Amino acid sequence: MNRNGRPSGRTARVFGMTAAIGILAFAARGEVQVGQALPDLKAAGLEGRLPDVVGRVVLVDLWASWCAPCRKSFPFLDTLQRDFGPKGFVVLGVNLDDEAEDMRRFLEANPVAFAVVRDASKQYVERLGIDRMPTSLLVDRKGVVRFIHAGFHEGKTETVLRSEIARLLEEP
Amino acid sequence: MCTTQGPRRVAAALLAVAAWAVLSGCATVKPWERGTLARYGMRPDRDPLEDSLSEHIYFTREAAAGGRGVGGGGCGCN
Numbered sequence: 001m002n003r004n005g006r007p008s009g010r011t012a013r014v015f016g017m018t019a020a021i022g023i024l025a026f027a028a029r030g031e032v033q034v035g036q037a038l039p040d041l042k043a044a045g046l047e048g049r050l051p052d053v054v055g056r057v058v059l060v061d062l063w064a065s066w067c068a069p070c071r072k073s074f075p076f077l078d079t080l081q082r083d084f085g086p087k088g089f090v091v092l093g094v095n096l097d098d099e100a101e102d103m104r105r106f107l108e109a110n111p112v113a114f115a116v117v118r119d120a121s122k123q124y125v126e127r128l129g130i131d132r133m134p135t136s137l138l139v140d141r142k143g144v145v146r147f148i149h150a151g152f153h154e155g156k157t158e159t160v161l162r163s164e165i166a167r168l169l170e171e172p
Numbered sequence: 173m174c175t176t177q178g179p180r181r182v183a184a185a186l187l188a189v190a191a192w193a194v195l196s197g198c199a200t201v202k203p204w205e206r207g208t209l210a211r212y213g214m215r216p217d218r219d220p221l222e223d224s225l226s227e228h229i230y231f232t233r234e235a236a237a238g239g240r241g242v243g244g245g246g247c248g249c250n
Contacts, residue, residue, distance in 0.1 A: 067206075132203055133203045
């Protein structure tokens, strides 16, 4: 502070640098936003067989077997795959369990028609930067994230996702 | 000439170091790291007998019951 009670040049510089570091740290979080391209799935080192997603509308669902709403969403995701699959739609489940065995056991008890891969290193989810489980990213035919849905609420989530998928499938 | 600048700077530096030491202990548990928190053993209501006894004690002292549950499970999902 100087005699007038205003910040001195040095104080202002310190504040400026702190703010710049904060902004850079915020920008470096790597959170994927609507309108951005979905990070490359093939380069993410995901375990399992990736489905063909080129030119298709894709719902990337991040889930874990210990997450109750994720488990609840599975029958609905399976229905989505069956209903919209023939029109060029793909559901891709990305599992985030620490143990592969937990995922395997869950899928054995709850078999689904859609593809499931595992992000063992958690690098892909770190890049996506989600803040809730489950989170679904709806990607258009060009590979751009168009809609992000966090959590699963029966009825509400189902209506919203169905209408968004139908809208994206109509796009060329 | 101000003679209090030196001690002030030392105090400010010590405060900054103390703040750094305390704040660096804080860590955010990311949503996909909550598997352990979601285990059955982490639930406060895992033992029905203990739960009913606690509830009885709470009711007799507070003249109120319930309001302990939290939706979404231990993982903090939804």
